[in-house]
Amino acid sequence: SQKIEQNSEALNIQEGKTATLTCNYTNYSPAYLQWYRQDPGRGPVFLLLIRENEKEKRKERLKVTFDTTLKQSLFHITASQPADSATYLCALVPDTGNQFYFGTGTSLTVIP
């Protein structure tokens, strides 16, 4: 069956360090993959999109990699700040169909 797994444990890191979050998937053929941020009581906010033929994408302090051989995406936040504390969701978009498939998210806390 199809499965998307994100870091099962909450991630705590020191301010200024790089946070790395993982998204592993099985039995999908994603056309592209997206990362979202979700704060408590709010809807997810779109951050980055990476296509299957792209290895890496950057946006300010954010970097996403996509390895279709390993079936994995890594999401990095460099020079992390307490304001980066949130839950981060990955979403796969298959090459057919209309829906996005979301992981359960990883809770990140950046400690001042």
Place this chain on the structure above:
Amino acid sequence: NAGVMQNPRHLVRRRGQEARLRCSPMKGHSHVYWYRQLPEEGLKFMVYLQKENIIDESGMPKERFSAEFPKEGPSILRIQQVVRGDSAAYFCASSPEGQGAGYTFGSGTRLTVV
């Protein structure tokens, strides 16, 4: 640009009542999606609509749930005869024409069935 507007933010219904959740997409967005989020679970797709058309309702429960996106007005997710298991956060998202874009989500409606 007000973004995706959902109302109400919180909705409490007794078992057996009807729940109506509304969603106004971002200006210029013609695609609307509804997702449900249960505690400790990921967002689960329910339905994808364009104006006056249901494009994909493969995630909708077979009974009691319906959705529409009329020519005028917001998209409506309707749950009839609610049960406790319907308690969840319901998110609406919109996107512009075509694939390759991220969704813009609303802040959600938190439905509690008592």
